[in-house]
Amino acid sequence: MKTLVYLHGFISSPASRKAVMLGDYLRRHAPEIAYRVPELDHRPSLAVAQVRAACGSVSAADLVVVGSSLGGFYATVAAEATGCRAVVINPAVHPHAHFGRYLGPQRNLYTGEAFELTRQHVGELASLDPPCITHPQRYWLLAETGDEVLDYREAVVFYAGARQSVAQGGDHSLQGFAGFMPDVVAWAREDREAAPPGAFP
Numbered sequence: 001m002k003t004l005v006y007l008h009g010f011i012s013s014p015a016s017r018k019a020v021m022l023g024d025y026l027r028r029h030a031p032e033i034a035y036r037v038p039e040l041d042h043r044p045s046l047a048v049a050q051v052r053a054a055c056g057s058v059s060a061a062d063l064v065v066v067g068s069s070l071g072g073f074y075a076t077v078a079a080e081a082t083g084c085r086a087v088v089i090n091p092a093v094h095p096h097a098h099f100g101r102y103l104g105p106q107r108n109l110y111t112g113e114a115f116e117l118t119r120q121h122v123g124e125l126a127s128l129d130p131p132c133i134t135h136p137q138r139y140w141l142l143a144e145t146g147d148e149v150l151d152y153r154e155a156v157v158f159y160a161g162a163r164q165s166v167a168q169g170g171d172h173s174l175q176g177f178a179g180f181m182p183d184v185v186a187w188a189r190e191d192r193e194a195a196p197p198g199a200f201p
Helices: 017-029 044-055 070-082 119-128 152-158 177-189
Strands: 003-007 034-036 063-068 085-089 104-107 114-117 139-144 163-167
Touching: 003 017, 003 044, 003 070, 017 034, 017 177, 044 063, 044 070, 044 119, 063 070, 063 177, 070 085, 070 119, 085 177, 139 152, 139 177, 152 163
Parallel strands: 003 034, 003 063, 063 085, 085 139, 139 163
Antiparallel strands: 104 114
């Protein structure tokens, strides 16, 4: 069965706007596609285990992972590990290089969970970080130049050779996401060969 896994960003949840929008669209227009939205832990080592579980036993050819921000990083980890395809939305590229500025108390915007972001979190992100993408054809980058959190140019370089849709303006939430949903779902429906898999860290 074709399966789409959505991975939310840092201090977010399955109740995030894009996760809900995509789920609603699939229920209305593509009920034959299974939809999974794991609630990701703030600890990267636990989050990647949750991503692995969400991908489960789905064949790489039938799996598309969609990730936003830090979820885009986890989607890249999943694509490199399984050989599946990934749609990355304003993704965090080498997030360990940026998370140092957020060290300290954090609170999840949706669940209210409070936790401390530590150097251990940053180290776990570094240990998971793919140095590059090995099969650009299995990636699709969605980005907006007005992203106020991450520099979209880093993603353009990192995902070189991949399908890229970069819109002027917008913000980190990807204001134009609704307009991409039909094409994302059509991409998930396509029959494609999986790339050679690696292994989850």
